[in-house]
Amino acid sequence: xxxxxxxxxxxxxAVLVACLVGGALTAPAAQATSSNGPLTxxxxxxxxxxxxxxxxxxxxxxxGMVQLSPDTGHTTGYDYDDTRIRGFSAVHISGVGCGLGGDxxxxxxxxxITETDYAKYAAAYRHDDESARPGYxxxxxxxxxxxxxxxxxxARTGKQRYTFPATGKANVLLNAGQALHKVTxxxxxxxxxxTIRTSVTGHGFCxxxxxxxxxxxxxxxxxxxxxxxWEGDTVRPGSHGSTxxxxxxxxxxFDTREDRTVEATTAISYVDAAGAARNLRAEGGRSxxxxxxxxxxxWQQRLGHVATQGGGTTLRxxxxxxxxxxxxxxxIGSDVDxxxxxxxxxxxxxRGFTYYQNWSLWDTYRTQAQLxxxxxxxESRDMALSVLRIGKESGWLPKxxxxxxxxxxxxxxxxxxxxxxxYQQGLLKGHEEEAYAALKKNADGVPPADxxxxxxxxxxxxxxxxxxxxxxxxxxxxxGDSDYDHGASAxxxxxxxxxxxxxxxxxxxxxxxxxxxxxxxxxxRSIFDTSTGFFRARDAQGAFTGPADPAKSEGFHEGTSWQxxxxxxxxxxxxxxxxGGKEKxxxxxxxxxAYQELLKDPEKTAREVWVNGPYDYYNADKYNxxxxxxxxxxxxxxxxxxxxxxxxxxxxxxxxxxDTPSGMTGNDDLGTMSxxxxxxxxxxxxxxxxxxxxxxxxxxxxxxxxxxDRRYYPAGRFTITAPGTSTAHRYxxxxxxxxxxxxxxxxxxxxxxxxxxxxxxxxxxxxxxxxGEHDAPPPVGTSAGAQQADxxx
Numbered sequence: 001x002x003x004x005x006x007x008x009x010x011x012x013x014a015v016l017v018a019c020l021v022g023g024a025l026t027a028p029a030a031q032a033t034s035s036n037g038p039l040t041x042x043x044x045x046x047x048x049x050x051x052x053x054x055x056x057x058x059x060x061x062x063x064g065m066v067q068l069s070p071d072t073g074h075t076t077g078y079d080y081d082d083t084r085i086r087g088f089s090a091v092h093i094s095g096v097g098c099g100l101g102g103d104x105x106x107x108x109x110x111x112x113i114t115e116t117d118y119a120k121y122a123a124a125y126r127h128d129d130e131s132a133r134p135g136y137x138x139x140x141x142x143x144x145x146x147x148x149x150x151x152x153x154x155a156r157t158g159k160q161r162y163t164f165p166a167t168g169k170a171n172v173l174l175n176a177g178q179a180l181h182k183v184t185x186x187x188x189x190x191x192x193x194x195t196i197r198t199s200v201t202g203h204g205f206c207x208x209x210x211x212x213x214x215x216x217x218x219x220x221x222x223x224x225x226x227x228x229x230w231e232g233d234t235v236r237p238g239s240h241g242s243t244x245x246x247x248x249x250x251x252x253x254f255d256t257r258e259d260r261t262v263e264a265t266t267a268i269s270y271v272d273a274a275g276a277a278r279n280l281r282a283e284g285g286r287s288x289x290x291x292x293x294x295x296x297x298x299w300q301q302r303l304g305h306v307a308t309q310g311g312g313t314t315l316r317x318x319x320x321x322x323x324x325x326x327x328x329x330x331x332i333g334s335d336v337d338x339x340x341x342x343x344x345x346x347x348x349x350x351r352g353f354t355y356y357q358n359w360s361l362w363d364t365y366r367t368q369a370q371l372x373x374x375x376x377x378x379e380s381r382d383m384a385l386s387v388l389r390i391g392k393e394s395g396w397l398p399k400x401x402x403x404x405x406x407x408x409x410x411x412x413x414x415x416x417x418x419x420x421x422x423y424q425q426g427l428l429k430g431h432e433e434e435a436y437a438a439l440k441k442n443a444d445g446v447p448p449a450d451x452x453x454x455x456x457x458x459x460x461x462x463x464x465x466x467x468x469x470x471x472x473x474x475x476x477x478x479x480g481d482s483d484y485d486h487g488a489s490a491x492x493x494x495x496x497x498x499x500x501x502x503x504x505x506x507x508x509x510x511x512x513x514x515x516x517x518x519x520x521x522x523x524x525r526s527i528f529d530t531s532t533g534f535f536r537a538r539d540a541q542g543a544f545t546g547p548a549d550p551a552k553s554e555g556f557h558e559g560t561s562w563q564x565x566x567x568x569x570x571x572x573x574x575x576x577x578x579x580g581g582k583e584k585x586x587x588x589x590x591x592x593x594a595y596q597e598l599l600k601d602p603e604k605t606a607r608e609v610w611v612n613g614p615y616d617y618y619n620a621d622k623y624n625x626x627x628x629x630x631x632x633x634x635x636x637x638x639x640x641x642x643x644x645x646x647x648x649x650x651x652x653x654x655x656x657x658x659d660t661p662s663g664m665t666g667n668d669d670l671g672t673m674s675x676x677x678x679x680x681x682x683x684x685x686x687x688x689x690x691x692x693x694x695x696x697x698x699x700x701x702x703x704x705x706x707x708x709d710r711r712y713y714p715a716g717r718f719t720i721t722a723p724g725t726s727t728a729h730r731y732x733x734x735x736x737x738x739x740x741x742x743x744x745x746x747x748x749x750x751x752x753x754x755x756x757x758x759x760x761x762x763x764x765x766x767x768x769x770x771x772g773e774h775d776a777p778p779p780v781g782t783s784a785g786a787q788q789a790d791x792x793x
Contacts, residue, residue, distance in 0.1 A: 050660075066157055100204075106160060158266045181204040186248045187244075199216070207480055225253050338351060384419060454480060458484055495520065647732065
């Protein structure tokens with residue numbers, strides 16, 4: 001987490017959906033329903049809209065460029081406890097920790113226009129007259145005589161329908177000059193009696209960044225009665241527009257005394273005004289109701305890839321809402337003609353793939369990337385190719401990218417496990433060496449001073465000494481976060497990435513590179529303080545620095561040494577050896593999770609012992625299920641020979657996900673936390689991000705049927721069963737893959753491709769399943785000699 005922080009269509013309709021969302025339908029998934037109706041009925045988009053979950057309730061299609069949603073004054077857009085809506089803007093990012101997007105907030109009003117600041121002309125509303133479902137949002141505005149606002153979307157357009165009271169002064173305000181980020185310049189043009197064009201240039205996300213521009217074109221379904229623009233506090237009736245800074249916008253006025261409904265469609269482009277016009281022509285010509293139905297069908301198709309049996313209604317709502325949020329990002333960045341703006345700020349064209357943008361990689365490489373590789377491999381392939389394009393066009397691979405720019409938010413080297421995961425999942429066929437070359441450059445170098453990227457900023461000392469030094473007060477030369485500010489955790493992140501790259505190098509025959517990266521994968525050992533038994537930051541001279549108490553440690557990004565203790569998924573046997581063996585590691589895990597308290601009252605422990613607030617990262621010795629460094633931690637028990645404890649902790653953490661506005665744990669971070677919930681609920685979790693290992697724990701459903709893409713999973717389906725699973729019967733007694741017993745506590749992607757059914761038998765007490773010496777996931781990217789040395793030591 002960044003630190004600051006309804007209708008089934010016939011065949012013609014199905015074709016429409018494919019056009020609108022940029023992908024073909026899979027018939028079996030499109031027919032999936034819940035026991036009481038379509039799966040879209042189960043989704044509650046308001047989950048996470050309170051307590052800084054930072055989700056948005058508005059209208060979007062899967063991975064859509066447009067996310068048309070209300071802004072209430074919260075930093076990231078919408079907060080359930082706010083009482084006024086400033087506008088419905090076209091761009092939002094689900095679950096980010098800092099303000100981003102909010103471009104072109106549009107609001108219906110009535111009467112004379114006397115205010116140009118959306119904080120002042122904002123409209124009041126009530127939750128009892130507000131609703132949302134996938135691809136659709138509506139609200140009754142109590143201001144301005146009462147106006148109903150409805151929103152829906154296609155991939156590149158947002159459609160609005162406003163029902164006004166009977167009046168001769170019904171207005172639609174298009175505010176180009178205010179957003180969730182800093183707006184530096186705008187252009188507003190009234191093109192004709194139906195159309196208004198804008199461009200918005202802005203910047204900022206957690207810290208300052210390079211600017212980006214969004215071009216919009218809004219077309220109304222009826223001619224204006226009158227129109228005008230504003231600059232600052234000055235409203236100019238009849239003005240066609242201008243270029244300006246500060247508050248700047250346009251309005252269209254309608255006579256609604258007879259026809260009270262006004263529809264408007266806004267298309268956006270990150271390339272130019274012509275791109276927005278093409279997107280509008282391609283996707284904006286259908287009615288509001290047909291667009292809404294197509295958006296619903298698109299979501300039904302996506303959600304239908306996972307069919308569940310068992311579990312109560314609340315669990316199913318929570319689960320499918322999490323699955324929904326997992327498909328909200330990354331976002332389409334290319335126009336209908338394939339053009340996009342690259343990170344070199346030049347126009348390019350994607351041929352043979354769709355270009356995507358918005359890369360919260362420090363978050364998503366741990367869960368969401370793997371879930372999408374499983375359930376949306378075609379899109380995941382295009383996402384990986386998009387990341388490679390960024391590296392090619394800008395000179396460096398991304399770290400945390402928004403739109404057309406790098407923000408450098410967060411630390412470490414998250415792009416490596418993201419791309420090695422794509423490679424291991426078979427998504428980079430034909431691009432393996434291209435990807436490897438880009439990753440090698442990233443892993444062995446540092447971006448030049450004239451590059452916006454920071455990459456592995458601290459690679460020079462890391463390669464020389466085996467650790468990233470923690471240097472307090474170091475001057476930043478580029479916007480964003482600095483690895484030097486978080487030397488200890490950056491060391492762990494670099495080492496994890498080295499391990500994953502070592503495996504890829506070995507697969508591709510680059511043996512010398514593989515050995516070199518494998519050696520670097522062991523650099524986590526360089527910051528292990530034997531006097532405390534925990535990781536600890538080192539200063540530039542190599543001395544351990546900061547408080548010796550691991551709960552008060554310094555140099556760890558959004559966490560403490562306790563929470564980063566388990567961030568060595570590439571070599572947990574080695575990590576456990578450093579601690580003193582399985583028994584000592586198990587005892588430390590028990591203390592970390594407050595395991596004895598958890599057994600007595602899992603939900604209370606999760607809410608009162610673990611969780612201390614969405615941004616409370618430091619001074620803690622307990623599990624933080626709200627943030628990324630701890631996402632894999634519950635699965636560490638697989639490596640201590642106590643797999644039932646993984647189930648205990650995971651199921652306790654799942655109680656934090658509820659069907660309420662505060663039912664998120666922490667920021668969702670572009671689907672990261674939601675993907676954790678989905679994967680942990682079905683019992684298959686990516687325990688070693690960047691490779692193809694999937695750890696096992698007890699599912700919360702009796703049966704889960706995954707509909708998979710046959711081009712990547714020939715069987716086209718994978719079923720997970722756990723008959724009778726419940727709170728009382730949550731312990732694995734045995735596991736079988738296609739009828740063959742398995743004691744190992746993990747699967748590989750090849751197992752998922754070749755298998756058809758994973759069957760869990762569950763019971764009321766822990767069993768001996770998965771407790772054997774070789775049942776846990778093996779180390780990744782480390783040499784046999786190094787493993788032997790670890791065992792001897």
